[in-house]
Amino acid sequence: MTLVIASNNAHKIDEIQAMLDAADLNITCLSLRDIGFDTEIIEDALSFAGNALKKAKTVAAHTAHWVLADDSGLCVDEIAGKPGIYSARYAGENATDAQNNQKLLSSLSHFPAKAYYHCSIVLMRHLDRAYTTDGQIHGQIIATAQGTGGFGYDPIFYLPEQRCTMAELGPAEKNAISHRHLALQAMLPHIKQNPSN
Secondary structure, eight states: OEEEESOOOHHHHHHHHHHHHHTTOOOEEEOTTTTTOOOOOOOOOSSHHHHHHHHHHHHHTTOSSEEEEEEEEEEEGGGTTEEGGGGGGTTSTTOOHHHHHHHHHHHOSSSSEEEEEEEEEEEESTTOOOEEEEEEEEEEEOSSOOOSSSOTTGGGEEETTTTEEGGGSOHHHHHHHSHHHHHHHHHHHHHHTSOOO
């Protein structure tokens, strides 16, 4: 099975490919670049699921393959769930991870601050029925970055049960517990029942 991931984020695609490989599924993941899709998709929905659905629909209209789209981000209780759907651009369009992290830290009045990562995934083909699943992992925002792995807010997202940040986990460890893993695990039955392109 060929699965188009509605993204050009190499980190995200590698994570999804590794999770599918771990599930012993013979699936090849392609990026938007791999299928020659270069149209900008404006993520203007008001929820993670809404953004994922918009991406899935847009890409599914341009390919015969199954499309997997996700939208994910960090939600912090103290600031009413922000940055939420704006996580990737919290400090502005084209902001770096470091800039987003710094803005988040400057927005908080105390540490650790309760937070969670959320991921919504949509699976679609030919604009037919869309399957949607969600996953969350809860943790805390800490004031000082720790670890060099992962991406996004991982260096300041602390996991009390693991006693480390997401960025201190190895790729396999992170993939086994992440919000994207949980959403993808919930999606696996739908992927398995639609095995061909």
